[in-house]
Amino acid sequence: MDLLIKGGRVIDPLLDLDDYLDILIEEGRISHIAPRIEKEGIPQLEAQGKVVVPGLIDMHCHLRDFNEAQKETIATGTRAAALGGYTTIVCEPNTDPPIDTLENLQQWISLAQQEGYVNLHTKVCITKGRRGEKLTNLQILTRRPWVVAATDDGNPVVNDKIMARAFTKARECDLLLTPHCEESPATIHAFKKNNPLISLPEDIALYKREPHYVVRDLELAEKANWRVHICHVSMSSSLDLIRRARARWVPVTCEATPHHLTITEKEALRCGPDAKVNPPLRTKEDTEALKQGLRDGTIDVIASDHAPHTPDEKARGWEEAPMGVIGLETTLGVVLTALVHPGIITLPEAIERMSSNPARILGLPGGSLAVGKPADITIIDMDKKWVVDPSTFASKGRNTPFKGWKLRGKAYATIVRGEVVMRGGELLV
Numbered sequence: 001m002d003l004l005i006k007g008g009r010v011i012d013p014l015l016d017l018d019d020y021l022d023i024l025i026e027e028g029r030i031s032h033i034a035p036r037i038e039k040e041g042i043p044q045l046e047a048q049g050k051v052v053v054p055g056l057i058d059m060h061c062h063l064r065d066f067n068e069a070q071k072e073t074i075a076t077g078t079r080a081a082a083l084g085g086y087t088t089i090v091c092e093p094n095t096d097p098p099i100d101t102l103e104n105l106q107q108w109i110s111l112a113q114q115e116g117y118v119n120l121h122t123k124v125c126i127t128k129g130r131r132g133e134k135l136t137n138l139q140i141l142t143r144r145p146w147v148v149a150a151t152d153d154g155n156p157v158v159n160d161k162i163m164a165r166a167f168t169k170a171r172e173c174d175l176l177l178t179p180h181c182e183e184s185p186a187t188i189h190a191f192k193k194n195n196p197l198i199s200l201p202e203d204i205a206l207y208k209r210e211p212h213y214v215v216r217d218l219e220l221a222e223k224a225n226w227r228v229h230i231c232h233v234s235m236s237s238s239l240d241l242i243r244r245a246r247a248r249w250v251p252v253t254c255e256a257t258p259h260h261l262t263i264t265e266k267e268a269l270r271c272g273p274d275a276k277v278n279p280p281l282r283t284k285e286d287t288e289a290l291k292q293g294l295r296d297g298t299i300d301v302i303a304s305d306h307a308p309h310t311p312d313e314k315a316r317g318w319e320e321a322p323m324g325v326i327g328l329e330t331t332l333g334v335v336l337t338a339l340v341h342p343g344i345i346t347l348p349e350a351i352e353r354m355s356s357n358p359a360r361i362l363g364l365p366g367g368s369l370a371v372g373k374p375a376d377i378t379i380i381d382m383d384k385k386w387v388v389d390p391s392t393f394a395s396k397g398r399n400t401p402f403k404g405w406k407l408r409g410k411a412y413a414t415i416v417r418g419e420v421v422m423r424g425g426e427l428l429v
Contacts, residue, residue, distance in 0.1 A: 001375070001418030002026050004039050008047030008379060012054060013352040014368040023052065025375040028418035033371065045420065047379055050412050053351045054367050055087025055376030057358035060178075060231060060255060060303035061328060062153075063089075065111060066104075067096040072308040072396050078117040080306075080328040080395035082422040082429075085411025087376035088119035088366055089328070090358075092153040093130075100125035100136045109146050117429055118416050119376065121364070123149040123178060126166050132157045135165060142173045148362045149176040151231070154278065156180050156213045163217065167224035176362065177221075178229040181213040181238070214238045218245045221252060229361060230254040232305050234279045236289030239298055246298075253361050255301035256290050258334040259325055263287075263401055273314045273321035275401035277307070294345050294353070300361065302353045304331040308397025326397035330388055332380070334402060336409030347382075379413040386410055394427070 005023040010033065022037040023030060063077035081089050091108075093099035099108055099122060112120040124141045128134045130152040141147055150170060156179060157163040163179075170177045214230060218241060221228040233239060233254045245252050259277060264284045268275035275281060293299040307324025314321045327334075332354070340350050355378075359367025366376045388405045390398040414422040421429045 001028050002042040003375070003415070003418055003420070004037060004042055004044045005047050005052060005377070005379070006044055008050050008052035010052045010369065011348050011351055012369040013348050013356045015370060017369070018348060023369065023377070025418045028375055030369055030371055030373050030375050033369065045379075045413065045423075051347065051380040051382055053378050053380065054355040054369050055415070056085045056332065056354050056378050057088040057090075057364065057366055058086050058304050058306070058328065058331070059090045059301060059358040059362055060092065061089050061306035062092050062094065062308065062324070064095060064308060066107070070396070071310055073115065074111050074120070075115040075117070076394060076396050077306070077328065078115070078120065079427055080393060081118045082414045082416075082427060083394050083411070083425070084329040085332045085378040085380065085414055086118055086328060087378060087414060087416050088121070088364060090148055090362065091120065091122045092151065093123050093125045094154045098125050098130050099123070100128050100130070102137075102140055105141055105144060105147070109144065112146070117421055117427070118414070119366070121146055121148045121362070123147070123151050123153070126150045126152045126157055126177070126179075127162065130155050132159055132162060135162065135169060138169045138173050138175060142175050148364065149178045149229070151178040151180060153180050153231070160216060164220050164223075167220045167226050171224055171226040176227050176229055178231050179213065179217050181211065181217060181230055211235055211238050211241070214241050218242070218250055218252060222248065222250045225251070227251045227253075232257050232260065232279060232303070233290065233293070233299065234260045234282050234286060236286050239289055239293045243298055253300040253357075254298070255303045256293065256299045257303060257305045258327060258331050258338075259401055261287065261290050261294070261302070262334060262338045268401065271401040273316070273318050274325065274399045274403065276318060276321050276323050277305075277325050278323035291339070291344050294339065294349070300353065300357045302331065302335060302350070304328055306395070306397075308395055309399050311398050314399045324399065326390075326393070326395055326400050328395060329393050330400060330402050330407075333386065333388075333407035333410050334405070336382065337405075337407045341408055375415060375418040377415040378411055379415070380409065381412040382409050384408070384410040384412070
């Protein structure tokens with residue numbers, strides 16, 4: 001697709017670029033960037049008063065489908081992604097059935113090719129059935145270009161020996177591991193089951209002092225000298241562990257979610273089950289520590305952890321409702337409203353964590369507006385004021401703790417491989 005984007009404020013953290021420029025797209029790739037470009041006979045997209053950035057990349061979301069299409073499908077999830085400004089999303093493998101075999105992976109790829117509105121990639125399971133008992137065949141699964149990482153999302157791999165083998169296999173396959181390092185009653189129970197000699201008070205104290213699975217996976221990454229990306233960090237103690245590991249040159253990156261960055265555990269109780277999430281929302285001290293982690297660069301990525309459930313499931317009450325919140329259509333607005341506009345991080349820093357860094361960590365071709373790159377571009381209206389109303393979402397999910405929030409800033413256009421798939425809040429495909 002050919003397109004000329006005119007007059008926007010162009011920001012690219014990788015190029016150290018922040019200027020008012022035109023961008024010429026030819027055959028789906030960026031061919032020229034300059035203060036003024038004239039090209040007859042191709043469509044133009046006026047971007048005056050808007051910000052033009054590398055397409056947003058969400059490296060942690062759940063699109064369900066398979067046997068949970070009532071919660072979300074690839075079609076509805078990628079439509080939501082396009083409305084939220086995402087040009088690329090990476091799906092978690094905790095589907096039903098999980099993406100733990102070549103057959104299931106091929107079924108997912110077929111759906112993605114048929115129904116996806118944005119660029120799609122997936123992670124595969126570390127263990128069969130995500131049960132933590134036997135490794136999947138990573139060598140076979142990672143031969144597909146759609147696969148960018150491995151995780152048992154929703155479950156930590158409790159067995160230390162199996163996780164150590166996973167690091168060895170991942171290094172052999174040149175595959176990133178993104179373990180679920182949740183610290184919550186569920187994983188305390190799992191840890192207790194596998195460590196019966198530890199008393200309950202000692203167990204709880206261990207989790208409050210140093211999150212066990214973060215400690216273990218950082219140690220394994222150090223021993224294997226292999227890359228690990230810690231998902232949805234939620235505790236200040238986890239950030240401290242990651243900082244210390246980096247000081248030892250452990251190859252570790254990490255992410256945080258907009259809900260863990262902005263909502264505390266007390267506020268979650270007022271929100272009700274729509275704020276029940278895994279890992280749980282934490283204390284104000286943890287939330288402030290995460291913001292500091294964004295400022296000092298400890299947190300590399302802001303990821304949505306989009307996890308839709310049906311309204312009936314979330315209506316069961318706090319104890320019975322499933323864990324998860326949605327975020328594809330709200331993450332950018334929340335980040336701009338709660339983090340950028342107040343000055344906690346700059347706009348280029350936000351784009352780095354929502355585009356450039358995910359591309360670098362996952363080895364994806366996006367994340368920059370450099371000439372020759374695929375024309376995956378997000379255009380942002382920084383001052384667009386809107387109220388979060390989940391009844392209007394393209395996602396099937398309605399479980400957002402941000403319902404009713406007044407936000408400032410929203411995606412104006414989403415361009416995927418040179419094709420405008422969303423403009424002005426309207427899907428064009």
